[in-house]
């Protein structure tokens with residue numbers, strides 16, 4: 001991000017990541033959520049304005065929307081109007097299914113002023129690969145949305161969740177992103193879930209390391225901006241992702257502040273986040289300032305735990321995948337005890353050590 005003209009300080013963006021709804025019109029094999037549409041629940045609209053006012057003193061001025069499928073939120077346009085009223089920006093991640101219909105409403109001047117981007121989930125460079133994971137017809141939907149963006153000059157990103165089914169299409173995806181004039185292409189880490197493990201979707205840790213190296217090569221080759229999500233192999237023990245740099249605060253569709261979007265609702269069968277170790281606070285009853293202070297302590301706790309492992313000489317190859325480290329720390333992989341032989345199983349197996 002460029003520095004604002006005349007400012008002696010580097011730009012520091014902080015955002016609220018809002019899960020607007022648990023509604024979704026797809027049923028992707030790799031989805032980490034087990035609570036979609038069951039029953040359909042939406043973010044309490046009245047809480048949004050209160051959060052804007054509470055988070056503003058902390059320098060927050062942006063919202064990032066996820067879901068479920070955020071465009072299924074019944075008051076999506078009212079949310080954008082609210083952000084426009086307060087001069088906040090927004091971007092959202094979508095499967096693209098509703099985008100063509102809603103684009104004219106997003107291009108209205110006051111809403112367009114708040115728009116800072118849209119990211120489309122595209123899990124294969126070919127229809128066959130994408131639809132295998134996301135369902136028949138979903139590739140054509142997202143291609144239509146991207147083509148519209150290219151035609152109208154709307155900046156957009158692509159997000160590819162890398163898995164066993166699409167791993168061979170990394171370069172094809174970069175070619176497609178260039179051809180379709182995407183602003184950015186993210187190669188995103190796939191979390192091991194029971195459904196993903198059963199379907200054989202998950203790459204092993206060494207395979208992920210190879211994917212990272214291949215993406216590095218693509219970054220150097222292609223003009224389109226290519227980025228790796230936080231979950232990729234990153235061997236530096238002190239690495240801090242955007243969340244742990246206090247730049248992103250995740251709030252689920254129940255108005256609960258949870259540690260990170262990558263962990264939120266992870267295989268939780270729709271149970272309240274309050275039962276989960278990554279729960280920070282219920283913002284319906286806890287002021288954002290108090291929740292933030294608790295979050296700071298939780299980040300410190302995670303870092304202290306990591307430091308302890310490093311000091312004991314126990315920081316392993318598998319610990320170099322930051323999201324995986326969090327998943328284990330917050331108990332999201334406890335179900336893997338029944339998959340003791342799986343490459344991502346929480347285990348002290350020496351096979352997890354670097355060769």
Ligand code: SF4
Pocket residue numbers: 024025026027028030031032033036067068069095
């Ligand atoms: S991955 Fe996204 S689009 Fe797919 S089922 Fe899950 S929430 Fe819906």
Ligand code: SF4
Pocket residue numbers: 230231241242243244259260261262263322323324326327
């Ligand atoms: S799971 Fe952990 S490492 Fe991954 S993005 Fe979230 S906080 Fe960061």
